[in-house]
Amino acid sequence: RKEVEQDPGPFNVPEGATVAFNCTYSNSASQSFFWYRQDCRKEPKLLMSVYSSGNEDGRFTAQLNRASQYISLLIRDSKLSDSATYLCVVNSRPTTDSWGKLQFGAGTQVVVTP
Amino acid sequence: DTEVTQTPKHLVMGMTNKKSLKCEQHMGHRAMYWYKQKAKKPPELMFVYSYEKLSINESVPSRFSPECPNSSLLNLHLHALQPEDSALYLCASSPRDPYEQYFGPGTRLTVT
Numbered sequence: 001r002k003e004v005e006q007d008p009g010p011f012n013v014p015e016g017a018t019v020a021f022n023c024t025y026s027n028s029a030s031q032s033f034f035w036y037r038q039d040c041r042k043e044p045k046l047l048m049s050v051y052s053s054g055n056e057d058g059r060f061t062a063q064l065n066r067a068s069q070y071i072s073l074l075i076r077d078s079k080l081s082d083s084a085t086y087l088c089v090v091n092s093r094p095t096t097d098s099w100g101k102l103q104f105g106a107g108t109q110v111v112v113t114p
Numbered sequence: 115d116t117e118v119t120q121t122p123k124h125l126v127m128g129m130t131n132k133k134s135l136k137c138e139q140h141m142g143h144r145a146m147y148w149y150k151q152k153a154k155k156p157p158e159l160m161f162v163y164s165y166e167k168l169s170i171n172e173s174v175p176s177r178f179s180p181e182c183p184n185s186s187l188l189n190l191h192l193h194a195l196q197p198e199d200s201a202l203y204l205c206a207s208s209p210r211d212p213y214e215q216y217f218g219p220g221t222r223l224t225v226t
Contacts, residue, residue, distance in 0.1 A: 041202075041222075042219070042220075043204055044204075045217070046216060087156060101170060106155065
């Protein structure tokens with residue numbers, strides 16, 4: 001089983017609509033969670049960190065559900081420029097002597113159409 | 115300023131060549147990383163430097179040799195690569211390992 005799993009999509013979204021997708025993680029000791037976006041043939045860019053209380057940045061809202069071990073990303077009022085692959089990234093801290101490392105999901109593709 | 119720079123942007127090399135990729139950040143970050151990314155796959159961690167010391171080597175073949183000359187610079191020395199090593203090589207930095215990472219634009223490597 002992969003440590004971080006995402007629906008690969010694509011999610012085809014009309015411009016102006018709302019889209020949401022999840023990411024599940026297998027290690028209950030995971031401590032830090034992030035969403036990155038990656039455009040075709042470009043580097044991943046940090047979109048937002050995900051906090052326990054949930055957080056919002058403009059049209060983007062991230063939620064964390066520790067009980068069910070998933071994080072979600074919701075995009076409101078989708079723009080054409082939101083078309084990208086969204087990578088879910090999770091840090092696990094396996095022992096007190098190790099800070100762990102980031103685990104990347106395979107990404108969810110979002111395509112916003114006019 | 116969250117900028118990580120990488121040179122060169124593109125590199126074509128033969129299997130007998132020796133080349134180096136360079137990465138630089140001036141954000142005072144103490145952790146730096148090399149990743150390899152193939153098309154339609156997530157980045158795959160290769161090496162982690164924390165406070166200029168190699169802390170993680172993900173069983174990368176010895177034809178890839180990392181070097182961290184100082185806290186701002188990270189190099190990846192390449193020698194006797196194989197065509198399957200063709201990929202996008204990404205450098206990233208982080209205030210400390212393993213928190214949020216900031217990626218450079220990458221070097222697109224083709225091995226012929």
